[in-house]
Amino acid sequence: MRQVLIVGGGASGLTAGIFAARAGAAVTIFERNPTVGKKLLATGNGRCNLTNTQMSNGCYHSETPKALQEILAGFPLQDTLEFFASLGICTKEQNGRLYPQSNQAESVLEVLQMEAAYRKVKIKTNAHITGISKTATGWAAHTADWTYPGDALILATGSKASKISGSDGSGYEIAEKLGLSLIPPFPALVPLRCMGTDFSGWAGVRIDGKVTLYGNGQKLAEDTGELQLTNYGVSGIPIFQISRQAVQTIKDGKKATLALDFWPEMDKAAIKALLERRRTDCPYKSIKELLVGIFPKKLLPVLLSQPSLPEAIKEFPLQVEGPLSFDHAQVCAGGVSLAEIHPATMEARRFPGLYLTGELLDADGICGGYNLQWAWTTGALAGTSAGEECR
Numbered sequence: 297m298r299q300v301l302i303v304g305g306g307a308s309g310l311t312a313g314i315f316a317a318r319a320g321a322a323v324t325i326f327e328r329n330p331t332v333g334k335k336l337l338a339t340g341n342g343r344c345n346l347t348n349t350q351m352s353n354g355c356y357h358s359e360t361p362k363a364l365q366e367i368l369a370g371f372p373l374q375d376t377l378e379f380f381a382s383l384g385i386c387t388k389e390q391n392g393r394l395y396p397q398s399n400q401a402e403s404v405l406e407v408l409q410m411e412a413a414y415r416k417v418k419i420k421t422n423a424h425i426t427g428i429s430k431t432a433t434g435w436a437a438h439t440a441d442w443t444y445p446g447d448a449l450i451l452a453t454g455s456k457a458s459k460i461s462g463s464d465g466s467g468y469e470i471a472e473k474l475g476l477s478l479i480p481p482f483p484a485l486v487p488l489r490c491m492g493t494d495f496s497g498w499a500g501v502r503i504d505g506k507v508t509l510y511g512n513g514q515k516l517a518e519d520t521g522e523l524q525l526t527n528y529g530v531s532g533i534p535i536f537q538i539s540r541q542a543v544q545t546i547k548d549g550k551k552a553t554l555a556l557d558f559w560p561e562m563d564k565a566a567i568k569a570l571l572e573r574r575r576t577d578c579p580y581k582s583i584k585e586l587l588v589g590i591f592p593k594k595l596l597p598v599l600l601s602q603p604s605l606p607e608a609i610k611e612f613p614l615q616v617e618g619p620l621s622f623d624h625a626q627v628c629a630g631g632v633s634l635a636e637i638h639p640a641t642m643e644a645r646r647f648p649g650l651y652l653t654g655e656l657l658d659a660d661g662i663c664g665g666y667n668l669q670w671a672w673t674t675g676a677l678a679g680t681s682a683g684e685e686c687r
């Protein structure tokens with residue numbers, strides 16, 4: 297039986313391992329951590345938002361959108377749902393986002409591990425692959441003190457987002473050494489550092505609101521949801537959703553600004569009228585006291601530091617300095633160019649027998665299960681193809 301080697305035991309590596317084994321190959325996964333799937337356990341705040349019913353190519357970014365589209369079509373949502381159903385996962389939906397019925401990311405990892413064990417996939421943990429090389433009959437993976445030969449090799453090392461979970465960017469180095477072209481990675485789905493204000497006062501506030509992103513004053517994007525105010529700037533899902541464009545705006549040499557709307561349901565005139573009415577009804581209250589009952593206490597001094605209160609409530613201005621580091625990002629934009637890949641199989645065009653999956657590639661999705669969908673899709677395509685070739 298021929299061998300498929302997989303570097304990285306994360307979402308895409310485990311999926312690839314199962315599909316390669318189902319196709320008949322003997323599979324070995326190398327994982328640098330003591331356990332596989334560390335990042336998977338952290339997904340969706342421990343609940344694992346594993347995919348989304350509203351799949352569309354527009355939810356993803358890549359420098360090679362046509363290839364991205366073809367790849368996603370190769371193992372779409374329905375295939376993913378069938379795959380997880382075959383492993384034993386029932387799903388539940390919240391606004392299109394799909395989670396395991398158990399509400400635990402752990403169960404997603406567990407069923408992947410159970411199936412991998414049943415298919416006799418070998419998992420070598422504490423195995424940091426430092427390089428790969430082409431051999432006469434296939435590919436080899438190297439650790440500091442050992443070389444493992446195989447017939448096909450799948451690089452599933454992830455990006456360098458959240459390196460505490462194991463993905464330290466070593467996959468980029470391995471790919472670059474081979475000569476694969478790399479779109480420079482940058483943090484996406486990431487909190488934003490802002491300038492010009494002392495944010496310590498509002499740190500810890502969580503408030504439902506809207507964020508609008510402008511590039512040189514031109515509106516680029518907006519999103520609503522829970523805004524998290526921090527001592528460096530802003531975080532939360534709506535911020536993540538616009539963060540990629542904010543970072544790109546700065547990279548393009550433009551000024552990225554945000555307007556925070558802390559009360560989207562009310563327009564400025566309605567807020568002005570409400571405050572006037574409160575002033576009349578409660579003449580004994582200071583302006584700060586008039587706001588008690590509407591906004592969290594820690595937000596009040598910050599709102600009152602602005603020249604106009606209704607403006608501060610509806611369009612609180614912030615200038616983005618940049619993203620927090622890769623360590624704080626959920627995903628990376630950029631990565632190995634999809635132009636290097638056969639979209640039907642994930643095999644490298646210039647390196648037969650070598651496959652690439654997941655976040656290592658130049659594709660990133662918005663929040664909502666899209667990045668894991670990319671991991672399942674690319675893992676399934678690569679695993680099937682690498683495994684079938686080995687039949």
Ligand SMILES: Cc1cc2nc3c(=O)[nH]c(=O)nc-3n(C[C@H](O)[C@H](O)[C@H](O)COP(=O)(O)OP(=O)(O)OC[C@H]3O[C@@H](n4cnc5c(N)ncnc54)[C@H](O)[C@@H]3O)c2cc1C
Binds near residue numbers: 454
């Ligand atoms: C906090 C957080 C929450 C998230 N929540 C969601 C969510 O709810 N829904 C969603 O769709 N996406 C979510 N994501 C993104 C999603 O987790 C990733 O896109 C996905 O895990 C990428 O899969 P991957 O297989 O490419 O890489 P990873 O899952 O990162 O796996 C790569 C593996 O390779 C190993 N590795 C790396 N280099 C080497 C090496 N040289 N040798 C051996 N092993 C190596 C790593 O240790 C790691 O285990 C979240 C990310 C974070 C950080």
